[in-house]
Amino acid sequence: MIIINIAKDFTLAPGPRHKRQGNFSGELFREKLLKPAYIQAKNSGDKIQVILDGTFGYYDSFLEESFGGLKRDFPEDDIYSYFKIVSDEEPEWVGKIKEMIDEALSKEK
Amino acid sequence: MRKNDPRYNSWHKRYSLRRWFHELDRRYLKQRKRSGKNLDRKEARFVLPSNFSLLDNFEAVVEKFKKIKNKILSPDFTSKTVYLDMKDVTHVTVDALMYLLVFIKNLKEQIVSFESIRGNLPSNEDCSKIVKQSGFLKYLQTNARSEFSRDNVQIYAGDQIDGEKIAEVCSFVQGKFGSGMIGTKKLYGSLGEIIGNSNEHAYEGEKQWKQWIVYAEHVDSIIKVVVLDTGAGIIKTMKKKGIFEKIDFISDHVFLLKSALEGNYRSKTKLSYRNKGLPSLRKKALDNILKNLVLFSNDVKYSCTYENNDTKENCELLNNSLEGTLYYFEYLPEVNL
Numbered sequence: 233m234i235i236i237n238i239a240k241d242f243t244l245a246p247g248p249r250h251k252r253q254g255n256f257s258g259e260l261f262r263e264k265l266l267k268p269a270y271i272q273a274k275n276s277g278d279k280i281q282v283i284l285d286g287t288f289g290y291y292d293s294f295l296e297e298s299f300g301g302l303k304r305d306f307p308e309d310d311i312y313s314y315f316k317i318v319s320d321e322e323p324e325w326v327g328k329i330k331e332m333i334d335e336a337l338s339k340e341k
Numbered sequence: 342m343r344k345n346d347p348r349y350n351s352w353h354k355r356y357s358l359r360r361w362f363h364e365l366d367r368r369y370l371k372q373r374k375r376s377g378k379n380l381d382r383k384e385a386r387f388v389l390p391s392n393f394s395l396l397d398n399f400e401a402v403v404e405k406f407k408k409i410k411n412k413i414l415s416p417d418f419t420s421k422t423v424y425l426d427m428k429d430v431t432h433v434t435v436d437a438l439m440y441l442l443v444f445i446k447n448l449k450e451q452i453v454s455f456e457s458i459r460g461n462l463p464s465n466e467d468c469s470k471i472v473k474q475s476g477f478l479k480y481l482q483t484n485a486r487s488e489f490s491r492d493n494v495q496i497y498a499g500d501q502i503d504g505e506k507i508a509e510v511c512s513f514v515q516g517k518f519g520s521g522m523i524g525t526k527k528l529y530g531s532l533g534e535i536i537g538n539s540n541e542h543a544y545e546g547e548k549q550w551k552q553w554i555v556y557a558e559h560v561d562s563i564i565k566v567v568v569l570d571t572g573a574g575i576i577k578t579m580k581k582k583g584i585f586e587k588i589d590f591i592s593d594h595v596f597l598l599k600s601a602l603e604g605n606y607r608s609k610t611k612l613s614y615r616n617k618g619l620p621s622l623r624k625k626a627l628d629n630i631l632k633n634l635v636l637f638s639n640d641v642k643y644s645c646t647y648e649n650n651d652t653k654e655n656c657e658l659l660n661n662s663l664e665g666t667l668y669y670f671e672y673l674p675e676v677n678l
Contacts, residue, residue, distance in 0.1 A: 245504030245529075248537050254502035288508040288522060289529030292617050293537055321523050 233279055233316075234269050239286030241265060249293035258297030266298055267305065273314050284319040295325065296332045303336035384459075385412070385420035389427050389441075393468075394434035396635060396669060399642070402437055403661040406444055413448065423448070425460035433468045436667055438477040439554050439569045443665065446552070447571065475556070498554045499536075507532045510557050510566075514674055517559045524674030527630050528566075534618040535568050535668050538575070563632075568668040574639035575601055575619070575666055595656050598641045602656075627652050632671040637663045 238246065242265060247256040269280050284290065303311050312333050319325040342349055387409045392398040409425075412418060425441070427433075445458050462469045472478065476496040495513045497506045510532065511525035518524060536553050553570040572578065576594050579601060604620035626634035626645035629652065636643040640662040645654050 243504070245508040247504040248502040248533065253537065254504065256504055286522075288504070288511050289526035289533075291530055291533035291537060292621050293534070296617070322526055 233281050234273055235281045235283070236265055236269055237283040237286070239283070243287070245288050246290050246294045248291060249297040258294035259301065261294070262298045262301045262305075266302055270302060270306070270311065270314060274309070279316055280314055281316045281318060284317065284325055285321045289322075290325065292328075295329055296336075299329050300332045300336035303333045307337055383420045384422040384424050385418070386424040386426055387412075389425060389430060391429050392432045393427070393430045393437045394432060395436040395440060395637065395663075395667060396434055397432065399637065399663075400660050402440075403659075403663055406440070407661060410444075410448070421457075423458045425458065427463045427468075427472070428461055430463040430468050431465050433463065433471050435471070435475050435477075435556050435558070436567045436569070436669060438472060438475055439556060439567060440663075440665075440667070442477060442554070443552070443569060443571050447664075493559045495557045496554065498552050500552050502533060502536050504533065507536070507555070510555060513557060514559075514564050514672070517564070518674045520674035527625060528564075528672050528674065531622060531625055531631055531670075532566075532568065534621055536570070538570075538618050538666070562673075564672045564674075566668075566670055566672055569665060571665045573665075574663065576639040576641060594639065594641045595658050598636075598638060598643055599656050602643060626670070627654075630672075632673070634668070634670040636666070636668050638666040639663060 236242075238261070242261055243256040245256060246258070246261070247254045249258050251257045251259045266282075272278070273280050299311075299315075303309075312330055315329075317326045317329055342352070387405075390398060390401045390405055393402060395402055409423075413423065425445075448458065462472055474494060476494055479496075495510050497503075497510065499506055507529055511522070511529050514525050514528060515521060532555060536555070553568065556567040556569075558565045576597050579597055601619050602623040604617060622631065622634070623645070625631045629647045631645075632647060634643075634645045637659075640659045641656065642659055643654070643656045645652055647653075
């Protein structure tokens, strides 16, 4: 199991969506940690545990750019199946991240 | 020259007159100083409303700022100094002070011919205390003694979305309520979304002091938060970016803001994963996580109040337009989690 603990491996204060908007963005998180971990997991058949607990909190846009952005990078993959999201402090994020991944490619009707 | 010189008398007359005028000037200036009136006859004085609060007296305050700005930008305005008179203010809230700060900063950016912008504190002791303790004075060059104390107030400004600054606001709240990080996670997310919206607003083409300000105060066992940004405002930005496919309702600003808050408009980008920030804030207000949310953007006011276990939303058109967007809400951290 590949483990990413955002509070320990990235930042206690996650930032905005894009790098141009501020530090510790979702875009940076995806590029530096999430995407390499996903490629490794895909090649090895492993899973990735992402621990959201221990930070000051999250903006919707940070998580959308991280996970939704990963889906947009790999549109054909079932990326959610590789992840185990741990969020005991805010359990609602687990379902929301799945929704973000499902809606990452969708256009408005 | 000698006194018997024929030119002496005429010289003496001129010299005496000159001295007399100087004496008059000196007495005049002394009198003006005692009365507290303008020393500089080229100084333009503007009296601020006695109820100096955007939350309680939005129309009058914004109208006043508009008049001041129009006067200053008019071609016949030649004063080098502007004096903002707060002497008769009897009610003041921090949102108006923050707007005043932004107003001053923007004037200085836009009008380089100014030598100075001056002002005074309210005569009313309570109001004067609010001004001194708010941290407003620390953003100005002033001799007035700021009584800003970080014990009950936190004020931050920035131009990027700075998670670490927002984290400091949350740490302040945690310290007041002993809630730990868990208790302020929703606050962190909310402030990030608000400032994120601010960061995305269109500033292009305008010389402006491009900042957001967050003010958080511990009052009566609750945290009162005011966030002000100096962007174009939600309505203007939506129109400028061509967010709407359908333009039929583009002149209906109440409809536009409601659509932005409900997240139910059809956008030109057609990307359904974008523009979730305002709907997320609205949901938190409806769930009473952000209590008594009030939002002023351009000429629309949105409010969400919680009474008798029910939330009540209201969206109304205003007569005047705010430059930027102002959010107010109250927050009580979740404790004992």
